[in-house]
Amino acid sequence: MSQSSINGRAAPLDAAIAEAAGLIGKSRLTVVAGLGADVAGAQAAIALCERIGGVVDHMSSTALLRDLDVLRESGMMLTTPGEARTRGDVVLLVGDGLVESGLLEAMPDLRTRALTPPAAEGALRRIFRLGADEADMRALAGAATDSVWKIETISSDAASLPGSLAALRARVNGRPIALSGARSGEIDALAAALRSAKFGVAVWSAARLDVLTIEMLCGLVRDLNAKTRFTGLPLAPGDNAAGVLQVCGGMTGFPMRTGFGSGVPEHDGWVFDAERLVESGEADCALWISAYGAEAPRWRKPIPLIALTAAAAEFSRPPTVRIAVGRPGVDHDSVDYCVAMGTLVSKAASHPSQTPSVAAVIGRLVVALGDDAGAASC
């Protein structure tokens, strides 16, 4: 399969770069979206965006910004996957789709790992599931005979989850709730279990919960700390979303969904949503980056699209310009967010290849743009 193409026809890389530079050069507003890139790719993309007065977004910004909205509106207690695995004697899994959201990547040995002795010698880890779905049940099942953990399910579907969390928080704080009978008993038992944790960890995925539910959960965690220790572990979205967030924070002071049109970075989760900008017609060109997988943009409106993706990516319409990029850590060395460590790590290429990295392609794009694209700021 060809490494680059223009309007669906194979083209040399130089020609594809020149065509892409032409599209960006004549656009009023280019969105740099997808942004599934390693640290070097994200740095290059954000620097490009600043230079062309564009907008930077990530394909998982919606989930990422839910957690961030709770952080920056109220507060959060957080921990690392390592601490959660080694010390978490009570683990509260909240919401469904956790396995799909990377629970077992963050905590691969959740089911088999004994607690580290200093934390809780000989203790059995108790795992509670509030609102977990059948897929999670199946993925977590099969270890019921293990001696290191015990799993208990509190029934709660997506619709009743916010109410269950609110009731739980009320009971943790000794306040009355309107539930009665078995339901009330179940909530009381869970509240007591959470209060008895030595180092409890709530785990959730913002891809599956709304902002108010996350805020209620984080408030519950905070309240538990009045007497014992409890903390939170939000599962990071894929495609290096958490790594790109760190890069964007350092370079701009903001998360993604930041625009540079005014000459200084401005952040607004609605204004600078790439999908909205494309569908509304405000953006007239998009640079789409998906180096980890082969994601295609979700918007439907046809606009000039420059796609930097794996060669295998499938698009409903061929992108105007398409350039195959290498997979970070596979085709080239990379730095990206490691969900099992909760921090940035460096990886050597497992199968080094000549396929260019996102950073390399954007580097050439910047050269092709020359000096006259946008206001370069020092």
Place this chain on the structure above:
Amino acid sequence: MLTCIRGGRVIDPAQRRDAVGDVWIDDDRIVQAPAAGARADAVHDASGMVVMAGAIDIHSHIAGANVNTARLLLPEWRRGAAPRSELTPLSSAGWTTRQTGRDYAAMGFTTVVEPAIAPHQALHAHLELADVPIIDKAILCVLGNDDYLLRSMRDKASAAHISEYVAWTLQTTRALGVKVINAGAAAAFKANVRSFSLDDVVPGYGVSSRSIVKTLQRAVIDLGLPHPLHVHCNNLGLAAGADSVIATIEAAEGLPLHLAHIQFYAYGVEGEKRFSSAAARLAESVNAHKNITVDVGQVMFGQTVTISSDVTRQFSAIGRASPKKWAIIDGDSNGGGIVPYNYRATDFHNAVQWAAGLELFLLIDDPSRVFFTTDHPNGAPYTAYPDLFALLMDRDRRAEWIAKLPPAAMAMSTLPSIRREYTYPEIAVMTRASPARLLGLSDRGHLAAGARADVAVYAEQPDKAAMFRNAAFVFKDGDLVVRDGRILHHRSGRALSIDRKIDHAIERRMRDYYEETYGLEPDLLKVRASALGVADPFEAVSCSR
């Protein structure tokens, strides 16, 4: 290229020089004045100006995961366009990586140390630092709440084993030195211990805070690291915190130790509110112990955000967060807490803190053992340094402030009675000569032939804050990067890091430990030059052993 900075007042305490004269630069080094008849390629007129080596900040939180969490916690502080920025809180704090380098350079700073990086966050911190232009930088890696050290101590590992572990950590994280932050408290906090003093013991490990500090102090000395162990003591911010610092000074037993931001402990329990300045008592102890160096962590009034790896202390502060939001992180070792805070001139406690910091500066006799930090951004953003220098140099300026502050607070401090004013040479000692010595950077902090050509030139004027805010000229490695406080161009700085061979046995042990604890290779965490995206990102600093 030969450059001459002509006719300025050259203040270079390391060479006992304080006279009007020239400074010559050949490429990136200071050189002797060439023989008569030699022509400079560039001459900069410094008449009426003060010429010093580039300033060195030993303690400023400018990079890494906790700093970045603070950025993401407080987006409102960067909202809006540049013309509005002076009205926006912390707008002057150098919030992005690039602004950090620009702000520091404009004030004549050429080297800055980020003092609190947990080993697992080192790659992140170095990536940000590599994006900070112009200045050189370094990190101190934080040990003392990490499971491996505490386990090793519990299991009575030899001093040699622990030294090798410290060396391995320095090499993996590319750090310049070691810091310990409320030794043992973050580990104890995970076991629900809410306050922690020098002789308290970490549950599950059976080691005391004192033994952790002494173990690390010994490892730092045994390895011959130039920078003494950098200590953030127990009980920060509490009335009677002075006792914790004095106990730590005594625990040092005459061996080198650096105590960070001691203003935050310089409190006693006098007065109606049982909160008073204990700076005089603390200064007396520092004066009497020549093995001790300190930095102050001066509070300046205004909005800021506190960023600390002392998770125990930060958790206790979330009720006072302003605005009301915060992040508390139980990390793999120290973790940390991010809590915004507004220091108000009308607040009794904040006014006592302000006075206690200045007392420390003015009552510690030897300016080579006290450093000028604000513990950026914990006491104030680093952009407040020029105002701090002005307060130290001008007692009338202090008196104006004292008159505006709550009299009850000023009555709890000796500050109103202190007449001392810092001289230019004392400022140069505190900001140049002694930071370089403290960090083991022999070619910095002075202007002798052979020194790195990091030079700051300030136009002398009555308003010392204005003078130090915008340097007239700044040279980094001989390259003119600032003129009249304006950045002329960017260049890449480097990260100073200890270069010491480590033995294979510790590498094997660490691989086993990481495999067992995290199921991962520790190599993932290693800070490699090739990962930082800039050419030649490190400058090696040698150990004396």
